Amino acid sequence: MKVSTEYGYLIKALREYPFDKQVEDILLNIRYPVTKGGFDPNWWISPQNVSKIPKVLADMIKIEANPKLLKYRRYHQAITEMISETDPVQWKIIKAVYIHNECNVTEALKRYGFVEKTQGYKTIIRPFFEKLEYKIDEIIAKETFPEES
Numbered sequence: 001m002k003v004s005t006e007y008g009y010l011i012k013a014l015r016e017y018p019f020d021k022q023v024e025d026i027l028l029n030i031r032y033p034v035t036k037g038g039f040d041p042n043w044w045i046s047p048q049n050v051s052k053i054p055k056v057l058a059d060m061i062k063i064e065a066n067p068k069l070l071k072y073r074r075y076h077q078a079i080t081e082m083i084s085e086t087d088p089v090q091w092k093i094i095k096a097v098y099i100h101n102e103c104n105v106t107e108a109l110k111r112y113g114f115v116e117k118t119q120g121y122k123t124i125i126r127p128f129f130e131k132l133e134y135k136i137d138e139i140i141a142k143e144t145f146p147e148e149s
Helices: 008-016 020-031 055-065 067-085 088-099 105-111 117-144
Strands: none
Touching: 008 067, 008 088, 008 117, 020 055, 020 067, 067 117, 088 105, 088 117, 105 117
C-alpha cells in the first residue's frame, strides 16, 4: 500500500503542525459561539432552565472535553517527540517530500546521499510513520489508563 494512502492522516497532521490556527479557531468558537446564520432570531428569549455554571467554568469544561483539541494536543506531542528523535537528515527528507512537496522520494533520497528508493522506504519513510503512529497510540493509552504510583 502507498505511504500516502496508508498514512494520509499523519501526512495531513505534519503539514498542519503545530496546529496554531486550528486550535485558535476551535477556542474562538467555544468562547464566542455563533449560530449557523450568524444571528439568533430568538436572542431575546431567556430559557427557563439556564445552567448555573459560570461561563468561564463552562468554557473550560468544553475546552478540556473537546475531541478535536484532544486530537491536536496528542498529534502535537507525538510530532514534537518524533522531530527530536529523528535523525536531522531523515527529517529533511520527510519534510521535503511530505510537508513541502518539493520533490518525490527518489529525488529527496538522492539529494541527501541515499541511492536506493526501496531501501529509503524501508529504512526512513515507513519506520518514521510507523513510530509516529505508535507514539500517538501510546499517548492515548497513557491518557486513558494513567499509571498509578
